[in-house]
Amino acid sequence: MRVLFIVFLLFQYCFSQNVSIKLKFENVQDSIPILISKSINENPAYFQKDTDTIYTKNNSAVLNFATISAGYLYFSVSRANPGINILYEPNDNIVLNVSKNDNNKYHIHYGGKSSSILIPINQDTIYKYQLLNRKFSPIITNAKTKEEVFNFCLQEYDKELNRINELHDKNKITEEIYKVSILNLQAIALFNFNSIIEDNFRRERYKETKLTEDDFLWILNQNIDFLYPNEEEYEKFSSLTSLLNLSNIARIYKESKRNEKINISNLWEQDSYLNYLPLKYQENYAAYLFLVDALKEEELLQFKKTFPKSKYSSYIEHKIDDKKAIKYQPFDFGYYINGKFEIKTHLKSENISNLIKENFRGKPVFVDLWASYCGPCFQEFSYSEKLFEFFMKHKIEMLYINIDSEKNIKKWYPNIKGSNLEGNHFFASDKIQQSLQELLNEPNGVYIPRYLLFNEKGELVLPSTKKPSEAEELYQQILNALNKV
Template identity: 25%
Template sequence: MKEGRFIFIRTSGSRYKYLLPLQPGEKYKISIDENNGLLAYGPNEAGIELYQSVWNEGLRPMAMDWGAFFENDTFSRDEMIEKVKQEELTGFKKLLDNKKITRSFYKLIAGDRDCFYASISAELYLQDMLKIYRSPKTDNSILAEENTMKQLQNIFDRYKPDDKNLMKSPSWTKYALSMYTKFYKQYFAKHINRDNIESLINADSHFSFWFEQIRQSFSDEALESALALLIYRAGPENNDVVEASVPAFEYFKEKYPASHYLQYFQYYMNRAILFYSGNKLDSSIYFIEAGDRINSFSELIFQLRGKKLYVDIWRITCGPCRGEFQYKDSLEIILEQHDIIPLYISLDNNNQDKKWKALVYAYNLRGIHFRANQAFIDDLNKLYLDGKNPGGNEKKSFSIPWYMLIDKNGHIVEKQAKRPSEIIATKRLLN
């Protein structure tokens, strides 16, 4: 790293996630105890430990019931939020005074806390604004709207969304792209009214619109970061490859040709461009045409008889499904050694056909691809329940990702086969 940053660590197969404030050029020893608590040894370790407790408490960020803090009218809402923030920072100031942490470490924490609580404050005022816009227009509501706008403007003037110290905070994405760009700028620009407020809130799919809003809201390093986040989230790491993200990606490459962010989405976007431009891609990716006429798993396997198959049942909105794709290259080597062909069965709707195929090409999923209709999905559920007692404690429907092994005769060898990550770990296909 070139400067202090926050790093997320998640252990494999665990729901626990850890956030570490780290400094460049330093070495740390990290361990996780039997209670899933994170221990860090190295520079600023006392500050890292304190931040773990602060961040774990802050996992309530926007879900936290701040109303409980405002029952006592000794403090205003803004005063109470500032009080909570300063109480947190007091612990870090003591560590700084006792030379347990460096000044650069403290500055990183202070910027993070500023961004975190500015985001909370902004969201609360934006909730106030939504209540105003969802109510009949009166003289009082007009006055309330003006006052709320002043409060929001004060927040964004005091904690500027393009402040480099705030940009290092994990809360910056929500603060800058959601609170500031999506909501505040729209209220301020009068792009909304009581008739279209709901459509604005649910306008996440309007990629081109938000691309322009970001370009108008930021410049320089903040613009680079914001656009990279927008493209990254609209690409394979989110739910699908949005066709509208292609021109945004081209704009980003031209404006920031040496951006280090490119490494996170350039490969996927380049393949998406090939797909959307109609260019021929990898011939080893084969789509079963007229798949909507195949209504059962046995029908599909019958058409592929004579082939040993590793079946991967997935959906473009399934994060764990896409997470397993990172092992596909190593998996392909093992499958080839056993003369097995990957068969990917998508559970996506027919109106997602183009996005589904674009994602297949983006991940370069070589093999056979089939999109299931509802009858096929119902048949899969029967296959899952076959031999099970639906009245017992077992699940009454299957979950994804779901993997199977099929022999040349179309027989199911493994109904619950290993995941790609498990196969790579053990180098074995069978349980």
């Protein structure tokens, strides 16, 4: 048995090849951290979030790793780069020249043997949630039948698939990249289509349409049947969207009362929708939940019992040990910059007005209220880098106030680091709700994301600003309110 194991390792080693990805910049500081989400090992199917970190030095940053086949990785937004999606294959050498134009917008020149695929996966509408939402939501609102909505999904998918096919037919991408390009397209299309549909459904916008609740479930299921890869394909490819798809698909299966096989892993309650997933999928998704602190350490024992040969187990244990080294308390107040988080003090009050006046005397402050459970908050975080640059230019303080319950404080720092939220941070906990309700005169509760602006006297001048994604409109609103125009 030991001989067979050694032979297997040698086989893996011989067939894995190095990948090198170099980012080149213009006039960026050294030691800026760039978070990367990729596989935890040489098999691209073992993708997880925030697995690696590289640092800028001499206007460049380099990632080297080994792989046995083509796969996907993601460079998170940092002070040096926008978010960048990458499809790679063994023996790849990819160069990303990152620059900014006169309007302070990023431009990336992609180099490498299959670099042609990197342009569409980073720019085309189907891969961009907000762009697709602007195009898709009016279709949902005005559709007379459920088929109209589903046909829109088919048409958008086919349009992008034709672009990939054209690149392949012209030999601009290799066969391996072609295959993972299609799997990546299926994953992102399914996630974005169904997320937009559900967003309209959850906000009860369907009441403004001619569609019923059953119509929406029908469309969601049609998209799953059309775009969800089979188990054999999933063994070859994984990404963050494919991981997130797992939970959404299982939930829709249960809501639709589909006649799907139930696979009991004892990781969840017996009536949990996650039991609709095949065991291999449950292993991957459970690993993701551990790594984002959605499963507790004591549940790792059941995970190892259910999946005794899982390649995730030692990786999860290592990450748990790393997080144990850092202990935070409710009402901690700190500052995050260049990948480092320093707790400045421990405050005794969750009163937001006192917090501003006592800690930011003579300075205007922009407040971002957020929590780990708030999906829209994280969507807006992708605009935080440009927002921070604007505040630095105009000498405005950035303050992120987390309103999670105290038991979820362990998610605070990982979320700050994962979204690269540079600025001041305060873990106020959900106890701040009463203070906020009084300040904003909203007795029924304050919803997030929510953005506030205080002037240099500590006075609330904007109780609800525009969102960071509204960029110039928000910047102008802030300058007008502070009389800085």
